[in-house]
Amino acid sequence: MKKIITMEEAVSHIKDGMTIMIGGFLACGTPHKIVDALIESGVKDLTIIANDTSFVDRGIGKLVVSGQAKRVIVSHIGTNKETGRLMNEGKLEVELVPQGTLAEQVRSGGAGLGGVLTPIGVGTPVAEGKDHLIIDGKTYLLEKALRADVALIYGSKVDEKGNVYYNEATRNFNPLMAMAADAVIVEAQEIVKTGALDPHMVHTPGLFIKYVVKA
């Protein structure tokens, strides 16, 4: 099972209208090279699930600026003024989700769960229109699981089997998104031989990864 592919092939898997997840937190731990290639490719009408829309000139933010996203599901857009502008002009749908809820929704999508029961957001605009469940006297929102057609993640060290190790704060949403898409592509800062990673330091088992592309 050869998983290592070219950037050209990687990008060919993302098609107009797809829902994609992209790892990273304010551009830290984002697969920057794949994002750049997506901009080059011109793929459009994307729904992007990510922590945030980064900055106008970095990472996911570039896909907002280029107009390739029709919808974003994120926890934060404050660092990218273009996201707010396009939203106000009706050119971009923005769904804002509390960060921990977003993390659990993605994890649920990957773990075969129907959704998340969380008290976070009760009594705020986040709760509007959502099912409320009372369990043992406490109120919870039902936040549905999220999945994507493709997840684009970043790994610091990736072996030939797709096992991923994340350095420092680059981990964030990457291991969660790696579980929650029909196809997962990891941009590897470094590709190492199978066996080079200590099995205790594998943060994402290779079985989740379909393709590996060198950064």
Next chain:
Amino acid sequence: MKKIITMEEAVSHIKDGMTIMIGGFLACGTPHKIVDALIESGVKDLTIIANDTSFVDRGIGKLVVSGQAKRVIVSHIGTNKETGRLMNEGKLEVELVPQGTLAEQVRSGGAGLGGVLTPIGVGTPVAEGKDHLIIDGKTYLLEKALRADVALIYGSKVDEKGNVYYNEATRNFNPLMAMAADAVIVEAQEIVKTGALDPHMVHTPGLFIKYVVKA
């Protein structure tokens, strides 16, 4: 904040009638020394949440044999014939839960979630008496979050701040239980200096751990 305590003090935190979680999978990754000390202490009427009841002469199984458990919530009792016998005699309540559901219930208890929405168990005796939710046309059981008064876990290397590293297959339920109890006591195979563990290899952050006791 000194976390390292004696076995005597560790055991003093477990009182009659408490609900306790104990890590391990068929005795692999169980805090054996704490279990032995509990048997010595004679604490009784325990509700034990664990993966299984192990063997008659090892780990959690010993607490069943000694009659100190009044109830167990586990996924498997087949390797300990005393569990079945005491259950049939009405001396032990046994609640059997699918292993993945149990893992998620414990995780939910630790993560502030109200419960788990899982399709596992639908159409089987596990589903009896439980709420069924239909989400986007698919049926899920609502399995409530689990918490304990005390969690007893096993760690291979533990630093003075309580950061835990688990060797090989000893990890299992330990990191989940470390999140889901009012007090968490880790039995450390080895206690190391703060800073001796690579922060990427910490499987349970020290903030979850209240006490560390040397195995």
Next chain:
Amino acid sequence: MDVKEIIARRVAKEFSDGDVVNLGIGLPTLVPNYIPEGVEIILHSENGFTGMGPAPSEDNIDMELVNAGGIPVTVIPGASFFDSAMSFAIIRGGHLDATVLGALQVDEEGNLANWMIPGKLVPGMGGAMDLVGGAKKVIVAMTHTAKGEIKILKRCNLPLTGAKKVSKIITEMGVMEVTPKGLVLTEYNPEYTVEQIQEVTDAKLIVSDDLKPMI
């Protein structure tokens, strides 16, 4: 060839290169011995790792590296260790290509019973409900009858492990696919006639137009 070998050999042909597979305890653990050359499967052990390898030599036994039956094993290069939540996220999230399990009973609807005999034997479901509910392909591998008692039924009468989840049944007598029409016999062991197989099968066997010998 003994009966177990016949079954294990045939099961081993079910996999494609790169498949991620969980093998139940007992007979299914023999399968890796017969995987054809050029096919590499990744073994998942639900107590917390991928990349399970063969049993260790006697002087290399490590009781912290055991399979879900508590038997010492090894790991191969490219392995990864994880906790029970991740292990069951793999199982329940649809990331296992196949699972191979034994059964007490299986029926023509694809229902499976293998976790309890009321009033007699209650080992618990362990991870079986998760495996049956989550794996893409559920293969039942077992002797066709149990000491003469019929196990392949029209409807299971023991409590179910999973409803309508079995894909294929492989015994020493033949291979049966679960289809919307019922059980289709696609391969048979030439030591038996189709009539002889039907005789020890309660479910009506639909003989495939393309019936082949299984050996």
Next chain:
Amino acid sequence: MDVKEIIARRVAKEFSDGDVVNLGIGLPTLVPNYIPEGVEIILHSENGFTGMGPAPSEDNIDMELVNAGGIPVTVIPGASFFDSAMSFAIIRGGHLDATVLGALQVDEEGNLANWMIPGKLVPGMGGAMDLVGGAKKVIVAMTHTAKGEIKILKRCNLPLTGAKKVSKIITEMGVMEVTPKGLVLTEYNPEYTVEQIQEVTDAKLIVSDDLKPMI
């Protein structure tokens, strides 16, 4: 002392040795500079680590080790890295002793608004709803007014970040505790009279019998 220093100094007295604390962006990040000797707090950064240390020297900047505001930081011995699901399990599971956040508005019921001004500014909630909902102690640290505009109200009129969750409000003018009776002024800055503080506060301040100077 400038206003920010007054506030940060006073917030720094809120913690006990060993407390796990998450500091919001902006003013709260100044707090660690004023932690009293003998008290060690563990800083949690919601993008995925504990043990956050001070900013690095200019030649040690590592863009894979940034805080939740994207600013380069360091980690101290005893740190641990994790993914966003674990990070928010820490926050939402009640494992944070305190969080310190800024506010657009806060009110006498302990309601907090800090994530949007409809039709004007919609940065998103990021992790703020999780922090407010999950931390054991929610401390609002902010200037008493914003360019003359009153921020401490009877009732917030902006969309809420969390309902009835604030424990304490610390400004350059004083310290207010949220109680079932309303806001109790427990400390004041001797540069102001109680009347002057009330004048720029919409909520009615209940003056503690034990009112003390805050500096």
